Amino acid sequence: xxxxxxxxxxxxxxxxxxxxxxxxxxxxxxxxxxxxxxxxxxxxxxxxxxxxxxxxxxxxxxxxxxxxxxxxxxxxxxxxxxxxxxxxxxxxxxxxxxxxxxxxxxxxxxxxxxxxxxxxxxxxxxxxxxxxxxxxxxxxxxxxxxxxxxxxxxxxxxxxxxxxxxxxxxxxxxxxxxxxxxxxxxxxxxxxxxxxxxxxxxxxxxxxxxxxxxxxxxxxxxxxxxxxxxxxxxxxxxxxxxxxxxxxxxxxxxxxxxxxxxxxxxxxxxxxxxxxxxxxxxxxxxxxxxxxxxxxxxxxxxxxxxxxxxxxxxxxxxxxx
Numbered sequence: 001x002x003x004x005x006x007x008x009x010x011x012x013x014x015x016x017x018x019x020x021x022x023x024x025x026x027x028x029x030x031x032x033x034x035x036x037x038x039x040x041x042x043x044x045x046x047x048x049x050x051x052x053x054x055x056x057x058x059x060x061x062x063x064x065x066x067x068x069x070x071x072x073x074x075x076x077x078x079x080x081x082x083x084x085x086x087x088x089x090x091x092x093x094x095x096x097x098x099x100x101x102x103x104x105x106x107x108x109x110x111x112x113x114x115x116x117x118x119x120x121x122x123x124x125x126x127x128x129x130x131x132x133x134x135x136x137x138x139x140x141x142x143x144x145x146x147x148x149x150x151x152x153x154x155x156x157x158x159x160x161x162x163x164x165x166x167x168x169x170x171x172x173x174x175x176x177x178x179x180x181x182x183x184x185x186x187x188x189x190x191x192x193x194x195x196x197x198x199x200x201x202x203x204x205x206x207x208x209x210x211x212x213x214x215x216x217x218x219x220x221x222x223x224x225x226x227x228x229x230x231x232x233x234x235x236x237x238x239x240x241x242x243x244x245x246x247x248x249x250x251x252x253x254x255x256x257x258x259x260x261x262x263x264x265x266x267x268x269x270x271x272x273x274x275x276x277x278x279x280x281x282x283x284x285x286x287x288x289x290x291x292x293x294x295x296x297x298x299x300x301x302x303x304x305x306x307x308x309x310x311x312x313x314x315x316x317x318x319x320x321x
Contacts, residue, residue, distance in 0.1 A: 104128045104160040111166040115148050131156045147190045173215055174200055176207040188215035208237030224261045227268055252283040
């Protein structure tokens with residue numbers, strides 16, 4: 001069949017407009033090719049965002065700063081600050097005042113009845129009292145100030161009991177001084193006062209200034225003086241340097257300043273061999289290790305003088321040989 005269009009459409013030449021009635025093919029657009037690699041700035045930002053410190057800051061630090069900023073704004077008012085402090089104070093008081101934290105009883109162990117009463121008086125606690133309000137270290141310091149307390153341990157037990165474990169000093173010597181009698185322990189520390197010597201006649205007696213400080217040495221001397229222990233009336237500290245042993249019948253043993261136990265042991269060996277201390281001696285002076293001195297009683301010296309036909313000495317004179 002022949003076309004009904006009486007003319008033929010011819011394609012237009014390049015650069016010319018199509019003639020009337022002629023169809024031109026559509027112009028093709030040039031495709032834009034995108035570079036998939038990021039820019040230098042974007043690459044650096046991505047690297048920064050991948051650092052652990054920045055990620056941790058964004059995850060933790062930034063929220064904390066935000067909360068701190070809001071708290072700072074809220075607490076900028078003095079009235080709000082006082083309100084917050086009061087709330088926490090009330091909560092703390094309610095918590096500390098709970099029955100399970102209240103101390104209602106004091107238990108004292110390891111001491112005599114008299115010392116336990118003194119410890120209770122020194123604690124001076126207003127019970128019931130919250131365990132949070134107890135200063136155990138200060139209470140312990142008050143307890144160990146007592147002469148008879150060697151050590152103390154304080155702790156709060158279940159059931160509202162304050163346990164006080166006392167280590168009591170044990171008196172081993174009676175110390176006589178100008179101000180009176182005192183009981184001392186093995187270190188010379190004062191334990192208690194004493195009204196009369198007869199109240200503790202079971203303990204050895206020491207006397208003189210500084211005798212308490214030399215109590216350990218006195219105990220060594222007493223331990224070495226076993227054979228003559230029943231005759232010992234006491235030890236006297238002379239010039240805060242050395243000891244004199246006072247025996248019955250008015251006899252004295254003058255010990256040296258250095259190594260007094262060894263000097264006493266030599267005297268005891270001599271007494272065992274020759275029964276020296278049973279004679280009429282007023283004193284045995286051992287202060288010079290190589291030259292012990294015997295001091296006769298006045299009666300013994302007068303007997304010797306009478307035997308020689310000499311005039312007797314006055315009764316108060318003591319003679320050394």
